[in-house]
Amino acid sequence: MRKQNKRLIFVLVGLAGVSVAVWLVLTAFRHNLVFFYSPTQVLEGKAPSHGVFRLGGIVEKGSIKKDGLHTTFTVTDLRHSMVIHYTGILPDLFRQGQGVVVQGRRVGTTTFLASQVLAKHGANYMPPDVAAELKRSMAAKAKAALS
Secondary structure, three states: OOHHHHHHHHHHHHHHHHHHHHHHHHHHHHHHOOOEEOHHHHHOOOOOOOOOEEEEEEEOOOOOEEEOOEEEEEEEOOOOEEEEEEEOOOOOOOOOOOEEEEEEEEOOOOEEEEEEEEOOOOOOOOOHHHHHHHHHHHHHHHHHHHO
C-alpha cells in the first residue's frame, strides 16, 4: 500500500470516529433535555403526553397532604391547577403559597407524578419562567374580570 493510501484511510477512519462521537453526544443531549411548562400549557396540550418535563407554579394553600414520604399537593398558575404526587424528602423551602418547579411525567389529565421537587435559596425566589407565566395568568384573569 502506498503512503498516500494509508493517509487517506487514516483520515477516513478519524472522520468516522469523530462523526460517531458527535452523534452520541447529540443523542445524549436530546434525551436529557427537559422543557418547562405551566399547568395551563399542559392542559392546553402544549406539553408532551409521554416523557419527562418540568411543571412550575405556586403551591396552592391548604393542598399539601403528607402520608409518610408520599406527598400530594396542587400547583397552580392562577388559571389552572394540577395535582402533584411525590414520594421522597421535600426541600426545606417547600411550603404552600411558594413557587415550585417539579420534574416528572403526566399520568392523567390533571395529575403529575414528580420524580424531583426543585427549590432555590432566597425568600423571594421564583424561577423566571414561572414568574412570567404567573404574570400572564394574572393579566388574563384581570381581563376576564373586566369583561
